[in-house]
Amino acid sequence: MNSPFNQEQAELLNRLLPTLTESQRVWLSGYLTASLAVSSSAAPAAAIMQEAPAAEIPAASSGQTISKEVTILYGSQTGNAQGLANKAGKTLEGYGFQVTVSSMSDFKPNNLKKVQNLLIVVSTHGEGEPPDNALSFHEFLHGRRAPKLDDLRFSVLSLGDSSYEFFCETGKEFDKRLEELGGERIAPRVDCDLDFEEPAAKWIESVRNGLSEAQAAVVAAAPSAKTTAAAGETVYSRKNPFHAEVLENLNLNGRGSNKETRHLEISLEGSGLTYQPGDALGIYPQNDPELVDKLIQALNWNPDETVTVNKEGDVLSLRDAFTSHYEITVLTKPLMEKIAQLTGIDKLHELIGSGNGEKLKEYIKGRDLLDVVQDFGPFGVSQQEFLNQLRKMPPRLYSIASSLSANPDEVHLTIGAVRYHSNGRDRNGVCSILCAERLEPGATLPVYIQPNQNFRLPENPDTPIIMVGPGTGIAPFRSFLQEREEAGTEGKSWLFFGDQHFVTDFLYQTELQKWLKDGVLTKLDVAFSRDSEEKVYVQHRMLEHSKELFEWLEQGASFYVCGDKTNMARDVHNTLIDIIEKEGQMSREKAEAYVAEMKKQKRYHRDVY
Known part of the structure; x- marks a missing residue:
């Protein structure tokens, strides 16, 4: 009672204060601070809350303004980092922050000096490499042009796979470098394995708390209604997969082939799930x-x-x-x-x-x-x-091989069966052999959609596209062509496809030849490596048509690669530079800069694994 409040006010406060959570106390503290800062105004308290500038709130101690603007940059190869970046953005917006979410490739590095609150969400690709859309920003930050960032507050969420030696390496590098440049952590870096939902959610919460505590004036508004599902509606996701019925399960390879490639048609009826060409389907498999x-x-x-x-x-x-x-x-x-x-x-x-x-x-x-x-x-x-020591079963991601416009309530996949012998035993791929040997039509699979914003058809339907997809890498290009056929797109398209044998391994041959005849597919070049004495691959076909391929690039064509990262994608990348160097009469350095500019313009896309 020893306070400036009357008895009724004190009783109300004594009943309220013990019930408040930590975040509610932070909110109340910040609100009162903001109210005092504008006490010269005669506006009532409710009006003060509404009229206080959204982007700047006076700090509790120094009177200096602290930005409520938060920049979230993501580097993502398969879409997981992008999805988490968007989720973090929506969460923070729900608590009154002004959030900008951007791919690292779309962010102008020179604007980094203007950023006060920076969140990095980044995956590690391959053996410790940044994903494609993080390469230029990573290079800038670790180069001599990187600015001092003494006013920056940051935090890093790193995604990776602990089966690789350089687990979460890219996130670790960003975290270390931002500290070296003078930045101060909002919250400690979190490294996530394949089972990332729970640690990512904790990271988002710790970042929110860190921002709130530092500013002491965050308006902790209720989370936006846009982020919540309608009452009674089930939302299917990675954490809550939809049990989808298998409609068809066919072997695409002919008799005598060394390979087994399954074509799955799966029903999404009743799920509410939608997807775009270029997206992937996640499957939770079962062990043998x-x-x-x-x-x-x-x-x-x-x-x-x-x-x-x-x-x-x-x-x-x-x-x-x-x-x-x-x-x-x-x-x-x-x-x-x-x-x-x-x-x-x-x-x-x-x-x-x-x-x-x-x-x-x-x-x-x-x-x-x-x-x-x-x-x-x-x-x-x-x-x-x-x-308790084991990892949870991670989902397997497969590029979607169908267009939702052409196949309503369905999703199609192209899955190569993985079988090999190692250390005295026959071994099998978990999901691929489930699909090849134990999955009959009528069975169900737990699935979810994994968006991939980095592998999309051009916004302008008249833009020419060049697609390189040997083996199961043809999957997303089947979806591209189905989509273009449904939309009546007139833009040119060129597919390079390769496999072992023409007779047994020409996947989707009938469909491709029909699209070629109807003009949906402008050009088709194939390479069957085991049909000749000297092995011929897709990059060899590219070289044979180097002049025309360069002409397409000069016309603004978008270039797509899907399939094996270790060999094929590397060889195709080097061949593309060779073609630009030769046909553009450029130095190697200029040809590489040409490809870098294609990436910047979102004309070079890779879906590699």
Whole structure:
């Protein structure tokens, strides 16, 4: 009662204050500070709240203005980082911030000095490389032209895959470099593995709290209604996949082929899911039951024993948990370290600690969890302790091979079956062999749509397109051509397709030839590597038509590549530079600059894996 309030006010405050959450206290503190700053105005309190400038709020202590503007830059190859950047933006907008979300490739680096609050959401591609749309910004920030950023506050969300040696490397590099340039962290960097939803949500919350606490005057308005679904409506997503019925499952390869490529047609009826050409479909697969049984037998456990599989306390039998919930076919260094620490087995510790890590890297390659149990078990730990070390089953992403306009309520996929022999055992791809051997029409798959804004048809339908897609890389280009056929687009299109044999491996041959005849497809060049003594690939066909290909580029054509990153995409990229250098009569440096400019203009797109 020892306060400037009367008894009624004090009683009200004493009832209210103990019930407030931390964010509500921050809001109230900020609101009162803002009110005092404009106390010279005769406006009532409600009007003060409405009329205070949205972009600037007076700081509590110094009287200086602190920007409520937040810039979120993303570098994304498959769309995950972009999706999280947009989610963070919507969350912060719901709390009164002015947010700009942009691809790093669209952001002008010279504007970095003007930014006070910067959030970076970036994936790591391949062996520690930035994604394509982050390359130029990454290069600028690590170059000599990078400015001092003493007024910058930042935080980094890094996406990666711990099965790669340079896990989340790009995010780590951004985080370190921004600190070196003088920036101060709003919240610590968070590194996410394939199962990124929960740590990403925590990062967004910590960033929001960090911004709010620093400014002490954030207007914590209720989250925008735009971000919430209509009452009673189920929204399907990565976290809540739709169980879609399989309508067709066909082998596209002819008899005698060395390959098996499945064409899946899947129903989206009743899901509300939509997609655009260039997007991907995420599938949560199940492990091979035979491999699961061998693993449980090697562990000498009861398959019917129940275990808890998540923080919500959901319980499954051990067999079901291994089948649908945990990844058991991929080994990573972090997993090996966890198992070694849990079991205390000397041989495991020796393998992990040996030399420069090459022995561990060699052991991990081509092996799975069953190998570890057979080579180092028995472990003498409980089922629950062991399962707690494992990664959740990550979804598999596949480029969509259909247009929603041409196939309402359906999505089509082109999936190559992965089979190989390693370390004395036959091995299978988890999802591809599920689709090839155990998935009949009528069965269901848990699926969701993964948007890919970096692999879109040109906005102008008259823009020529050049598509390079050998093997299953043809998938998104089938969707492009279906979409253009439905829209009656007149822009030119050129497809380079390759595989092993013309007779058995010419995927979607009938459709392609019909599109060629009807003018939907302007040019088609094919390369079948095993039909001649000397192997011929798509890049060789590009070279054969180098003059015309360069003419298309000069006419403003967009260039697309889909398929294998390690060899094909690299060879196609180098061949493209060769063609520009030759036909444009340029130096190598100028030809590379030409390609860099194509990327900047969003005329060079890659969907590689």
